[in-house]
Every structure is written in C-alpha cells, then in structure tokens.
Amino acid sequence: MIEYPFLRKGATIGITAPSSGVKPALHPMLRGACERIEKKGYKVVCGETVWTQEKAKSAHAKKRANEWMDMMQNEKIDLIIPPWGGELSIEILEELDFAKINKKWILGYSDTSVLLLAITLNTGIATAHGTNFVDIRGEYVDETTAMWETVLSTQPGAAVIQYSSRKYQKEWQHDNPSPCVFHLTEETYWKTITNRPVNLQGRLLGGCIDVIRHLIGTPYGRVRDFRQTHLNGEPIIWYLENCELSTTDLRRSLVQMKLAGWFDHCSGILFGRSAANKPIDGYTAEDVYQDLAQELQIPIVYDIDCGHVPPQITFINGALAEVKVNNGKGIVIQHFKP
Template sequence: MKIQYPTLKTPLTIGVTAPSSGVEQHLHLLITEAEKQLIQRGMKVIIGNTTWTQLKGRSTTKEKRVSELMDYLLDERIDVVMPPWGGSFLMELLPLIDWDELKKAGPKWILGYSDISTLSFVYTIMTGYASAHGVNFTELSAPQWDELSSKWIDVITCKTGHSITQSSSHYFQSSWEQVYKNPATGFYFDSETEWKVLNQERSNRMTGRLIGGCLNTLQILIGTPFDYVQSFINEYCSEEGTIWYLESVGMDAAKIYRALWQLKYNGWFNKCNGVLIGRAGLYENLGDFTLVDALGDIFDEMGIPVFYEVDIGHVPPQLVLVNGAVGEVIVEEGRGTLKMQFC
C-alpha cells in the first residue's frame, strides 16, 4: 500500500483548533500575531472557538474539542489543521473521532508537535495519510521566522513524487526564559547545534519511512485500540523499513529508557533501519545513568545507526518531519541533512 499525501490549493487556508490545550487570555497575543504573519504571507486563517479558552488543562470539553476538530478535518476550505500548541489530554479524543469518516474524506495536513503528535501519529498509522511533525501555530507569531521554522510551507507544498531537503540548524535555544518574558518575538538561540552519532562504528547514514513523535505521549498508545503500528509497518514499510524519530520533554534518562524499552518489546522497532532522537527538553541524568546509556542499552544490540541531539521537538528550532515519507538522513562532523521523498 502507498502513503497518500494531501493536494493543496492556493492561497493556503490554515485552520487553528485546540484538540488539547487552548490559549489563556493573557497569551492571546500569540494567536493574533501568528494570524497576522500568515495573512501577510498571503494565507487565509480560520480560528476555532476552542483556541481561545483553557480550563482544567484542556481548551474545553472533549466533546466540543472533537466536534471542532472533525469539522476542520472535513472542511474542504481548510488545507492545514494547525493547533496553537500541544498539551496533555489529546488522547481523550481518539475514541470519539470518526476514523471511517476521515478515511473517506482523503488526506489533510495536520501539523504540530508535543501532544499534537498523539493525533498526527495515529492519523497516519490508521489511515495511511501523511501528517507533519513541526512548528505549532503560536510559534509563527514571531515577526521573523528562523530558517528551520519557515520550512513548514515548503514541506507541505511539496508534491507527491517530489523530494525536499532540510539541513540542521547552526544554533538552538537552550532555555524558554526569554520567550516567556518576550512573547511573540521569536526564539532566542544561544547554543551551537551538533548532531551526534551514538556509535561511531555504525553508519552515518540511514534510510527508511519516517514515523514518530513525542515519546511522552506515544508511549501511552501501547495496548490501546489505536496502536496500529504493526499493521502500518507491514502494509506501508515492508520494502523501505522505518526511521523512527522521537523527542521528549520532562523525562529523565531512566524515564526515556523505560519508554523506549516498552516500545522495543511491543515490536515498534521491527524493520527499523535507524533512529533519530531530538534534543531532550527539561532533561536530567539519573545519577550516573545518562541519555547515552539509555540509548545504548536499547539500540546497541539492534546494530542500527542512532543519531541524537537532532533538531526535533521541544528545544527549538526543529525540522518538519513527515510521517510516511521516505527519509534519508546523513550526519557528518556534527551537521545533518534530511531528505524526504513523498512516495
């Protein structure tokens, strides 16, 4: 079976809905400024009611969230569903989504990260439709977009049968402190980027069909009716194999190890050709047990390349990775490139 990619019209119309967390009133500036930036670039923006509210860690009730989400996914005017940001409770919507209706509707871009990857990941493995892991809507509130963040437009407008290449950043943002103090001004890069290879004896290149997201939220899917990973691997990745990309926030080395262990022994890494690990947000070692220890204990016996400190996730900037696209990743002297082919 073949992955299907959305076909876009111009000008693009972005639908903003909050299936997880909404935006509290004192941060509404992030929404209005992001809307302004997209309109200035010739796009249209439709903002849903769930975006503007927040209560008990959620934008609103799960019934209202799923209703607006389904409306946006089925609305032919909307090209990209782009939530304001992530959150904690998107999994509540999975049993309420009409997956058969989404399959009938055809592919539509979902773009975001953090808890949004709960949705985009399941969307791809259950339907065979591509989805995108990258910037959230609020991060587009900056008056100028950095090179990696701005790539989302090029990625989602790439046509089936074509390819697109992204390169690693030169610097990343080590702390969100300045962003919180100065909302809607962009990121504050202060640290030099270096993609790292876990085992120098392994290849500095990997190829396979991309799949992944936020480790914190994907882990909870195991054992649920939404764990279609084995079917996805067998039906869509039998020839190319997979490249898994994973990132985390607020997990120490032991928590990352336990989560990866659970994925491994649930068979998620079957036919895996390589793994990309994003820079870990709010990370700590557990005593002398480090991230490198965790990754080695999980992947060394598999004999596959593992690249870490990659531009993915909660420590910006980040690449836009397409679930379902065939990727080729190369790391040389701390610099990395990702080529994705929409096939």
C-alpha cells in the first residue's frame, strides 16, 4: 500500500540542497522565494547547504545527507523542497537511512527526482514531482504550477484533478524577469503516437530520465519489488522527461529500463516537453516514442506538462491515476488510494 503525507495550512517548509545549492550571486533570488512563500502563510526553514555551491554540489555527500535526514526527522517540518535540482543527488543515497524517513511531502524535479523515486520505491511513501522552490518566487504563479498546494493538501483517500496548461515557456529568459517567473508564450498541445484519444489508468512513477536511469541495478531502484510489495496488481504509468539527452541516448536509456523490467505491467508512458531531444542522423524523439510504443504495445503521450520546459503538473509517485488525452488537451486525476 501507499502512504500519503498531508500539507496543512501554515505548514513549515524545509529548504535543503541534496544536490546543488545556491551561489552567493543568486542568494537574493532564494531570499525572494522565502519571502514570497512566507507571505502565503507558511514558515520557511533553510538549511546550511542551500547557501553554498562548489564543484557541482552544495556540500560533501555526508553533510547533504545529514541535513536531509535531520529535516526528515524534524517533526516541526511538514514539507521539504530543494531550491532546485543539480547533478549529484545520487551521491547521498547510500548515506540515507530509509527506515527513519518520516511521512512528509518532498516536492521538486530534475535531479531531485532521484530522491523522490528512490524514497517511494523503498518506503511506499508518496512523493511529489513538481515545481522547484525558486520557481514560485514570482508576484503570482500560473494556474498549472499553483496546483502544487492543492495537490499536496489532498486528503488520503480523496482525489485531485489537474488539467494541461494553456501555454508553456519555450525558453528561459533570465535577463528578462517576469512577474510569474515563467514566460508562457507557446500553445500547449499534448500529443499521442496514434493521434487518437488516450485513456490510461495506473500507479504513477517517474522523473527526469537523465538521472533516475542510474537507479537501475542498485538497491534503490527495485521497481519489481515495489510493484509486488506496495501495489494491488495495478499497472504503472511512467511519466518521464528529458533534460539533456540526445535522442540516441534517450533510446539507450529507455531500452535499459525495458531490459531491467521497469516497463513490465505498464499501461502507458507520458513524456514531458524537452528542449533537448537532439536528433542523431535523422533519428528524432518521435521516432524513439514510435519504436517504444511498437515494442511495448502500449499508448504513449508526449509533450505533456512535465520537466524543464515549464509549467508542470504535480505528479504524485504512487498515486492511482487516470490520464485522459484528447485533441491536444490533457486531464490528470490522481486518487490518493492506499
């Protein structure tokens, strides 16, 4: 069974950097995010790691892990959100004590998804793939991103519905700040391999494929054990997003996941929009999706609201989901079923 945390009003949010911290030049941005979220009625507690960054990490692995575990075990902290992702959160996995991880929400994406997936697979506690902390520092938040609060405040046993965004951000414009952080200019259109409507049901698992693929073959990536221990025979819906992989690297990663059994008893796969997906010798991301759909004989949806081309839906690892896609629009209903 799956256990779901609950975000209460006036909760305390812990900010720690299990991957990358924030360099001094960007500290005002982090402080702005803290001020903005406190105006919403939350209390914010920042760890030491969020203020430091050197050699592609916020601190050495033990310090990052210790601060993470301290926040996990601190009963006054209700939710943990890293400032953003990074590169090397995988280093702290062997330093964590999964038996002492308490039931509280963890929210984030990118490199954070390594921790999200590992924690859900190894504990059965639901985790939240969605916005990073610095991305909610704006004067206002777009309606898709803003759903993180509603989703995390859903009672166990209840359901929450989210819709595909109206527009998405084509590229980051850090030199042109926006009141809502994102520059949402492009029309969102969810696509299916068959160009026909899709209706999926299953338990959600996923994250940034660049990094979660490295859990394969480790004690932290036992998808088959998780399926047998925590699911009630329900299939899995994978949601995946590509940060930096070429199409051939994406293909290799998906084949590895298939060979490792991650796609066994899978009802469908959702792929987020990507600014990567660089074609190799004419081999495009659409070709990758077509090949995978033919091999697995399952529906595949792509260009959804997930990952490094914002905004993004808040996906709950472990939740029982219904995903409906028709004429470019998507609906995601998540049931917080044990």
